[in-house]
Amino acid sequence: xxxxxxxxxxxxxxxxxxxxxxxxxxxxxxxxxxxxxxxxxxxxxxxxxxxxxxxxxxxxxxxxxxxxxxxxxxxxxxxxxxxxxxxxxxxxxxxxxxxxxxxxxxxxxxxxxxxxxxxxxxxxxxxxxxxxxxxxxxxxxxxxxxxxxxxxxxxxxxxxxxxxxxxxxxxxxxxxxxxxxxxxxxxxxxxxxxxxxxxxxxxxxxxxxxxxxxxxxxxxxxxxxxxxxxxxxxxxxxxxxxxxxxxxxxxxxxxxxxxxxxxxxxxxxxxxxxxxxxxxxxxxxxxxxxxxxxxxxxxxxxxxxxxxxxxxxxxxxxxxxxxxxxxxxxxxxxxxxxxxxxxxxxxxxxxxxxxxxxxxxxxxxxxxxxxxxxxxxxxxxxxxxxxxxxxxxxxxxxxxxxxxxxxxxxxxxxxxxxxxxxxxxxxxxxxxxxxxxxxxxxxxxxxxxxxxxxxxxxxxxxxxxxxxxxxxxxxxxxxxxxxxxxxxxxxxxxxxxxxxxxxxxxxxxxxxxxxxxxxxxxxxxxxxxxxxxxxxxxxxxxxxxxxxxxxxxxxxxxxxxxxxxxxxxxxxxxxxxxxxxxxxxxxxxxxxxxxxxxxxxxxxxxxxxxxxxxxxxxxxxxxxxxxxxxxxxxxxxxxxxxxxxxxxxxxxxxxxxxxxxxxxxxxxxxxxxxxxxxxxxxxxxxxxxxxxxxxxxxxxxxxxxxxxxxxxxxxxxxxxxxxxxxxxxxxxxxxxxxxxxxxxxxxxxxxxxxxxxxxxxxxxxxxxxxxx
Numbered sequence: 001x002x003x004x005x006x007x008x009x010x011x012x013x014x015x016x017x018x019x020x021x022x023x024x025x026x027x028x029x030x031x032x033x034x035x036x037x038x039x040x041x042x043x044x045x046x047x048x049x050x051x052x053x054x055x056x057x058x059x060x061x062x063x064x065x066x067x068x069x070x071x072x073x074x075x076x077x078x079x080x081x082x083x084x085x086x087x088x089x090x091x092x093x094x095x096x097x098x099x100x101x102x103x104x105x106x107x108x109x110x111x112x113x114x115x116x117x118x119x120x121x122x123x124x125x126x127x128x129x130x131x132x133x134x135x136x137x138x139x140x141x142x143x144x145x146x147x148x149x150x151x152x153x154x155x156x157x158x159x160x161x162x163x164x165x166x167x168x169x170x171x172x173x174x175x176x177x178x179x180x181x182x183x184x185x186x187x188x189x190x191x192x193x194x195x196x197x198x199x200x201x202x203x204x205x206x207x208x209x210x211x212x213x214x215x216x217x218x219x220x221x222x223x224x225x226x227x228x229x230x231x232x233x234x235x236x237x238x239x240x241x242x243x244x245x246x247x248x249x250x251x252x253x254x255x256x257x258x259x260x261x262x263x264x265x266x267x268x269x270x271x272x273x274x275x276x277x278x279x280x281x282x283x284x285x286x287x288x289x290x291x292x293x294x295x296x297x298x299x300x301x302x303x304x305x306x307x308x309x310x311x312x313x314x315x316x317x318x319x320x321x322x323x324x325x326x327x328x329x330x331x332x333x334x335x336x337x338x339x340x341x342x343x344x345x346x347x348x349x350x351x352x353x354x355x356x357x358x359x360x361x362x363x364x365x366x367x368x369x370x371x372x373x374x375x376x377x378x379x380x381x382x383x384x385x386x387x388x389x390x391x392x393x394x395x396x397x398x399x400x401x402x403x404x405x406x407x408x409x410x411x412x413x414x415x416x417x418x419x420x421x422x423x424x425x426x427x428x429x430x431x432x433x434x435x436x437x438x439x440x441x442x443x444x445x446x447x448x449x450x451x452x453x454x455x456x457x458x459x460x461x462x463x464x465x466x467x468x469x470x471x472x473x474x475x476x477x478x479x480x481x482x483x484x485x486x487x488x489x490x491x492x493x494x495x496x497x498x499x500x501x502x503x504x505x506x507x508x509x510x511x512x513x514x515x516x517x518x519x520x521x522x523x524x525x526x527x528x529x530x531x532x533x534x535x536x537x538x539x540x541x542x543x544x545x546x547x548x549x550x551x552x553x554x555x556x557x558x559x560x561x562x563x564x565x566x567x568x569x570x571x572x573x574x575x576x577x578x579x580x581x582x583x584x585x586x587x588x589x590x591x592x593x594x595x596x597x598x599x600x601x602x603x604x605x606x607x608x609x610x611x612x613x614x615x616x617x618x619x620x621x622x623x624x625x626x627x628x629x630x631x632x633x634x635x636x637x638x639x640x641x642x643x644x645x646x647x648x649x650x651x652x653x654x655x656x657x658x659x660x661x662x663x664x665x666x667x668x669x670x671x672x673x674x675x676x677x678x679x680x681x682x683x684x685x686x687x688x689x690x691x692x693x694x695x696x697x698x699x700x701x702x703x704x705x706x707x708x709x710x711x712x713x714x715x716x717x718x719x720x721x722x723x724x725x726x727x728x729x730x731x732x733x734x735x736x737x738x739x740x741x742x743x744x745x746x747x748x749x750x751x752x753x754x755x756x757x758x759x760x761x762x763x764x765x766x767x768x769x770x771x772x
Contacts, residue, residue: 026058030085038093038164040074045089048072057087074127094127098165104172108143113170116140128158128166144174148217150254151175177216178250178257180204186262187244190236199232200225202259217257222246226261233265234301239331240266269299269329272336278343281318287311287343299329299337308341316381321349321404321414347412349379358420359453362396366455367418369479370394372523379404379414386523391420395576396450398423398701423702423739455479457488470494476516486518486528497541505541505676506548508642510534514563529566536561538642545665547678547719551641559640561596565589573610577739578704580617580691584608600639602630604683620691622706628683631718638718644679645714648729650765652685653712655731655750657760662714663721674758680716682723687711694736703738710750730754 031053034045051057051065066078069091077092100117102110117123117136137154144152153173158166180202185193197203201221226243233241244262251257273295276284290310293303308325315323324344329337354375356367370390373383384402391400397420407413451458457476463469476488491513498506514532521527536559538552566589572582584607591601605627613619630639649658664675687710694705711730715723733750747766755761 026056027082027085029053029055029057029087031087033086033088034091035088036091036093039096040091040093044072044074045069045091049089051087073129093164094129095160095164095166097122097124097126097128098161098167099124100168100170102170102172104174107147107149107174108140113140122168128168130158133158133168140170140172146219148177148219148257149175150178150250176255177218178255180217180259181251181256182258184258184260186260187264190238190265190268196229196232199228201228217248217259222248222259229261229263231301235303237268237270237298237300238265239269239299239329239337240264242266267335269331269335269337271295271297271299271339272332273338275338275340276343277340279345280343281315281320281345287314290314293339299339304329304339311341311343313381315343315345316379319348319350319378319380320345321379321381322346322406349406349412349414351375351377351379351416352407352413353415355415355417356420357417359397359422361422362420362450362453362455366396366450366453367391367420369455369482369484373416379416384416388418389574390523391418392574393571393576394450394455396423396455397421467497468494478518480517484520486516488516488518490514490516505543505545506642507539507541509537509539514565524572525568525570527566527568529564532563532565534561534563535559536640536642543668543671543673545676545678546668547641547665549668555598555640559597561592561598563596564591564593573608575701578701578737579608579610580620581610581612583610594634598632598640599634599636600630600632600643602628602639602643604628618691618693622689622691623687624689625686626683626712627685630681639681641678644681644716645683646677646679647683647685647712647714648677648760649762650746650748650767653710653729653731654708654733654735654748654765655710655752655761655763656729656755657762658765660760661712661729663716663719678716680714680721681718682715683712684715684723684728685710685712689735703736706735706737708733708735708748708750729759 029051032046032049032051034042037045046052048069049065050068051061055061062080066080069075069078069089074094075091076094079090081088081090100114100122102113105113114123116139122128122133122136133156137156140154141152144154152175155171157169157171159169161167181204183197183200183202183204185196188196202217202225226246230241230243242264244264245260246262247260249258249260271293274291274293276287280287290307292306292310293300297303304327308327311325312323315325323346326342326344327339328342329339331337351373352375354368354371354373356364359367371387372390373380373387381404384404388400388402391397399421401419403417403419405415405417407415446458446460448459449457455478457478458474460473462471470493472490472492472494474488474490476486478484478486480487493511494509496508496510498508512532512534514530516528516530518526518528538548538557538559540548540552567586568588569584569586571584573579573584574581586604586606588604589601592599605625607623607625609623611621613621628645630643630645632638645662646659647653647661648656649660652658653661659677659679661677662680663678665678667673667675687708689706689708691704691706694703697703709730709732711728713728715721715727717723730753731750732753733748735748735750736746738745744767747764749764751763752759752761
């Protein structure tokens with residue numbers, strides 16, 4: 001016969017009859033049975049129940065055991081009964097969560113809300129606790145309040161389902177963000193309200209503020225504005241500045257916010273003296289040259305922090321990678337302050353290992369070749385950072401990050417870890433492209449700047465367009481020797497119909513090759529030199545100009561030319577593709593040496609300068625210039641006409657048709673068409689570009705949008721076209737460049753600013769599948 005002698009419902013106390021114990025004597029448990037289990041295993045009950053078989057059971061022990069079971073949170077009701085010496089536990093499990101549905105949320109993603117539910121122990125299959133759900137309602141509501149949505153509503157319901165399950169539903173009404181109607185500053189005397197409020201991200205309601213959501217209150221944005229205000233005063237000498245209070249008031253309808261900020265400016269301090277203290281590894285004079293503050297200056301926390309950073313970086317250059325420089329101001333009663341820089345260099349650090357991560361296609365040795373910081377050497381912050389810059393200049397990687405990590409168990413060793421994200425460096429495919437210069441382009445190419453991850457550059461291909469048929473092969477090993485000497489060679493065959501390029505009518509066939517070597521003179525400067533050979537064949541077209549006919553009559557139409565060429569390049573550009581900082585200067589010279597059928601030379605200069613205008617380098621000023629000059633020497637007074645320079649078109653002076661600027665050819669007697677461009681021996685080009693963030697695009701490393709002003713012209717003094725500034729053509733417009741998966745894409749909309757009668761203008765210009 002079973003006797004019920006203990007009951008408990010939601011933690012009720014022990015039940016007794018007439019004040020007596022439910023059983024007269026303690027007994028030894030021979031077995032334990034559990035009734036009512038559905039999802040919870042019997043093993044979970046036995047592991048949590050502190051009483052086992054063979055133990056003596058008393059009222060107190062049973063009460064403690066049931067309390068322990070309740071603490072697991074798995075049950076809503078537990079009752080105990082006895083059948084002989086068998087203890088029987090009857091339980092009622094808490095319901096399980098069968099599903100969770102969230103409705104009405106837009107500004108907080110469902111995934112984030114589900115993560116919050118999971119962290120609170122509410123997810124499908126888990127035990128349902130209503131108290132937890134109520135707490136979660138409050139937490140979600142607080143999240144919306146932090147966004148300024150004071151009229152948000154959150155309602156959580158649980159629907160009971162068969163088999164002891166519950167379906168949870170969260171209904172959210174996010175409401176509107178309360179708009180800021182007024183920001184009141186109290187206590188400012190040295191600066192007016194307008195000047196200080198201009199610093200704030202938060203703004204009062206207005207047309208622009210509404211469009212940018214600057215009038216929407218959020219607690220985090222107010223905290224950021226208060227910190228900006230504090231920095232503003234500290235950078236202007238107000239060391240004692242404090243924010244006394246910030247109060248946020250809400251209108252009864254919870255749609256308007258009023259902010260009151262009380263501040264205490266305190267006096268303005270100037271610098272009385274500057275001192276260096278601590279372990280000065282370098283002499284004081286060396287360190288003092290890094291100061292950006294002087295005695296008598298108005299105190300500035302920003303200048304003080306900059307000085308600390310410069311000293312820290314200088315110590316890092318000497319190998320003290322974990323140097324610590326603290327600047328501490330001490331104020332005096334006369335409103336002056338003494339600034340002391342405490343220098344703690346720590347131990348000199350050495351590099352144990354240099355590790356690379358993320359280079360799936362590129363071999364480690366290719367990256368290691370770019371390292372100016374060596375393993376086993378003193379850890380120099382300058383060398384570590386410059387090595388990062390060299391990796392970015394390769395053009396193989398979308399991003400490069402570096403981290404210096406102390407070696408566990410040592411105080412003088414570090415590991416340097418470079419993490420890279422690779423990007424497309426070439427193509428292995430048939431290609432279809434279009435250029436407004438060459439027309440439709442069909443070709444099969446293998447072009448790879450990082451051939452099989454080796455860092456070598458290989459290109460082989462054949463291309464056919466309306467005006468050009470070409471085949472080429474080139475190879476370059478940037479590290480032919482460990483010292484960075486490069487070696488390369490190329491072969492080419494090219495047939496060009498210049499009439500289809502809107503240039504004077506003639507055909508030019510060229511076949512040749514060249515061998516090149518390069519040598520780095522320092523980390524940013526490189527010399528290149530080599531030799532080459534070209535066989536050139538010139539044929540007349542339908543309406544060949546008099547200049548071409550005269551040249552062929554005098555010099556012939558087949559030319560074997562041997563070249564020596566060299567170039568000097570100095571570059572600090574931060575990236576190999578679409579840079580945002582640094583400069584590049586290139587001087588080059590090509591000379592057809594004596595022994596060639598034609599003797600001439602060509603000189604060229606290209607300059608690029610990038611100046612970032614903000615810390616994120618999303619706004620950048622670019623200045624580009626190019627100058628070229630060529631002439632004959634020896635018994636020849638002019639350069640070959642097919643080596644002329646041309647201007648106009650994309651990559652030159654946008655807004656004018658490609659190759660259209662400069663001197664014109666002289667038509668033959670039977671040609672009554674407009675004269676075609678003939679080029680010249682002097683090229684002058686330049687442009688100014690303002691790069692700005694591409695709207696609605698997050699990736700700025702593979703695309704850019706820009707405003708530009710271009711200028712340029714081609715002259716030929718030998719034919720009477722002397723350089724004149726009033727002949728230089730200018731244009732302005734907007735452009736877009738994008739490194740896509742199928743190749744570079746570029747286009748521009750330009751308006752000529754000083755075009756003249758006879759100029760060929762073109763507002764829209766683009767290129768697909770061709771480098772810009």
